[in-house]
Amino acid sequence: MNYSLKQLRVFVAVAHYQSFSRAGDAIGLSQSAISHSMKELESEMSVRLLDRTTREVMLTDAGQRLASRVEPLLDELHAMLLDTRSFGTQHNGRVRIASSQTISAQLMPQCIASGTREYPDIRILLRDQAQRLVLNSVRNAEVDFGIVIDPGVSADLECETILHDPFLLLCREDHAFARQASVNWTQLSGCPLVLQDYASGSRMLIDRALAQQGVDTVIAQEIGHPATLFPMVEAGIGISVIPALALPLPQGSKLVVRHLVPEINRALMLVRRKNRSLSPAAQAIWQVVKVQATHLTEKRSLQGLL
Secondary structure (H helix, E strand, O other), X not given: OOOOHHHHHHHHHHHHHOOHHHHHHHHOOOHHHHHHHHHHHHHHHOOOOEEEOOOOEEXXXXXXXXXXXXXXXXXXXXXXXXXXXXXXXXXXXXXXXEEOHHHHHHOHHHHHHHHHHHOOOEEXXXXXXXXXXXHHHHHOXXXXXXXXXXXXXXXXXXXXXXXXXXXXXEEEOOOHHHHOOEEEHHHHOOOEEEEEOOOOOOHHHHHHHHHHOOOOOEEEEEEOOHHHHHHHHHOOOOEEEEEHHHOOOOOOOOEEEEEEEOOOEEEEEEEEEOOOOOOHHHXXXXXXXXXXXXXXXXXXXXXXXX
């Protein structure tokens, strides 16, 4: 049967008022629209629901049976839809986020603090992972969304850039490069480099930048955790290329950073599963992360990068 909720609501109004005109006034339809709707409903159900006279409308036995059952069902449906609409605007519950280690350390504390202040009923849970695992967590719906280095084109992910993060040179303060205001990428040729391994989302970007600039690369050490990189360079094992988000330097270290020219950036992106809606709470925290990334960019612009 091809009947509509509108037809059922019209029928309930007619059953209640026992008049096409009064039912029409109550629900905002003309008398002719009420009559047409009832004829269509009776035709679809193949049963007479109303006995009509010039003065009144009476329910048939079938009509009385339908009215007694359908009215509470429509009330329950209305309540359910209101509850669903309310849920669609709620900012509470848990929001799960995955991000790589440098992002977790340098951007996420501000995001979590700001999100908690603005939405005290939302609990933000951070999963600190290597980029590959962040992307897996997003794809497997283990988290609501992730924050990653540009993962490239992906058919199943939706990405939004929130921050452009320049690569910098890291060296000891007694290194020859420390006396320069900036260092050209080509000057790195033949220099021993300490770089993060390929679990880092930045490593492939750094390799690409070195290749594009024609650098004769010499890898002294590849390390897994970003915190290990600083003591390696401080010990004189090599120099390094790091993203600006890896700053600040460890307190008391004998390290300095210098601009690399030409400037080459990595893009930080919010990432979620394509064609899957975020919950209202997750959407709210997604916006918080975007705002905090903008604040970080503005702060760098005002204070200078180094």
